[in-house]
Amino acid sequence: MTEDIYFLDEGQVKITAASVGISRKRWTAIRENEILNNNYVDLMKSNRFDHLPIISDNDSIFYYFKTDKPNDFTSITKHKINYDDVVSLDTNIKDIIDKFATTNRTFYFLTFHRKISGLITIGNLNCKQVQIFIFSLICELERELGDFLNTNLTDTDIKNWITSKAKADDPKDKYLQILNNYSQLIKSDLENQLTEHFYLVDFFNIISDLNLFKKLEFSKNEWKNLSSVNELRIRIAHPTKSLLDNDKNNIYKLKERLDKINNIVFRLNNLKKQQQAT
Numbered sequence: 001m002t003e004d005i006y007f008l009d010e011g012q013v014k015i016t017a018a019s020v021g022i023s024r025k026r027w028t029a030i031r032e033n034e035i036l037n038n039n040y041v042d043l044m045k046s047n048r049f050d051h052l053p054i055i056s057d058n059d060s061i062f063y064y065f066k067t068d069k070p071n072d073f074t075s076i077t078k079h080k081i082n083y084d085d086v087v088s089l090d091t092n093i094k095d096i097i098d099k100f101a102t103t104n105r106t107f108y109f110l111t112f113h114r115k116i117s118g119l120i121t122i123g124n125l126n127c128k129q130v131q132i133f134i135f136s137l138i139c140e141l142e143r144e145l146g147d148f149l150n151t152n153l154t155d156t157d158i159k160n161w162i163t164s165k166a167k168a169d170d171p172k173d174k175y176l177q178i179l180n181n182y183s184q185l186i187k188s189d190l191e192n193q194l195t196e197h198f199y200l201v202d203f204f205n206i207i208s209d210l211n212l213f214k215k216l217e218f219s220k221n222e223w224k225n226l227s228s229v230n231e232l233r234i235r236i237a238h239p240t241k242s243l244l245d246n247d248k249n250n251i252y253k254l255k256e257r258l259d260k261i262n263n264i265v266f267r268l269n270n271l272k273k274q275q276q277a278t
Contacts, residue, residue, distance in 0.1 A: 013136040015129050017096050018089035021110050021120030024061070029053040032063075040065050045073040051107050051119065054078070061109070061116035070106065086111045089118055093133055094258065096120065101255035122251060126242045134243075135236050137261050138200065141229070144268040145203040146195040151275065152212060158194045161206050174199075200233045216267045226264060232257040 028047055030040050032054050044052050044065065052065040061081065068075040079085075087099065089110040099105065100122050110118035149158060159179070166175035178197040185192055195203075204227040207213050213223035235241050235249065244251060 013133050015093040015133040016089065017087060017091045017093065017108070017110055017120050018118060019129050020093055020096070020124050020127055021089070021118045022124070023118045024053070024116065027053065027119055029055050029061075030065075031055045031057075033057060041073055041076055044076065051121065053109075053116070053119065064109075081109060081116065085109050086116070087120075088112070093130060097125065097251065097255055097258065100125075101251045122244065125251075125254075126244055128239070130243060131236055131239055134232065134258070137258065137265075138229075138233050138236060141261050141265055142198075142200055142203065144265055145200075145207075146193065146198070147272070148216075148268050149195050149203070149206065149212075150193055151272075152215060153210070155194060157210075158206070161209065162194065165205075201227070201230045204230065216264075216271060218267075226260050229257045229260045229264075232261075 028043070028049065030043060030052055035054070040052055043049070044067070048071065050067045050070050053061050054063040054065065056062055063078055063080055065076050066079055067073060068077055084103075085107075086109045087096065089112050096108070099108070105122075107119060107121040109116050110120055162175050162178055166179065167173040168176070170176070178194065181197060182192075182194055198206075204223070208220070208223055208227075211220075213220065216223075218226070231249075232254070235243060243249070244254060
């Protein structure tokens with residue numbers, strides 16, 4: 001039946017370039033017949049724009065102004081829009097991030113039916129929509145890691161690992177709190193999985209300590225390297241922080257960490273399918 005499409009929907013967060021960028025109906029641009037005495041320089045400087053679309057007499061967009069260096073308005077050049085300058089407005093945001101990282105670009109014009117309809121810059125990635133997209137990936141990662149542990153370890157195994165990490169003389173110890181909270185839930189007849197109390201870093205640590213990364217065909221060094229995705233988890237947990245800000249959190253690091261998440265989830269899903277087939 002047609003309505004089954006809705007029941008089969010996995011509920012994945014779908015963020016596109018258009019939902020992150022800015023529509024030409026809302027952007028700041030300059031008309032070609034209004035360009036006079038370098039007035040575009042003041043317009044770009046006052047708005048701190050590195051890119052300024054130029055609207056032709058027939059309302060088309062064929063050219064734009066661009067600073068030769070970011071945030072430096074002493075040298076601005078007029079450019080013709082080329083094929084490499086555009087992407088479709090429905091491009092998935094992961095693909096946009098990949099393009100920014102691999103091409104070393106800072107912007108793209110967005111197209112709809114081959115017409116310029118908007119603009120997306122690397123700065124636009126510091127927005128709520130991208131945070132929601134990344135948060136959904138991290139949620140999927142944590143859920144898959146939890147299933148992986150609960151399939152390959154017993155509750156006793158997990159509890160013993162938590163106990164080995166706990167500091168009995170510290171009442172604020174994270175692992176003691178996990179054990180106490182779990183015990184309280186059992187007493188209240190609300191028993192759940194111990195892994196539901198884990199932070200992302202705990203999943204990486206227990207898998208490392210118990211050599212479970214071998215089941216995913218990672219080496220110990222590879223698994224240690226993959227744990228850097230926790231840095232992304234920390235930033236998403238504090239949404240007031242910018243996703244991209246400096247050398248430690250640049251577009252290349254973002255792409256690298258997203259690739260790591262997708263790699264882990266891919267292997268977890270493949271292992272699950274292999275185990276179900278046996």
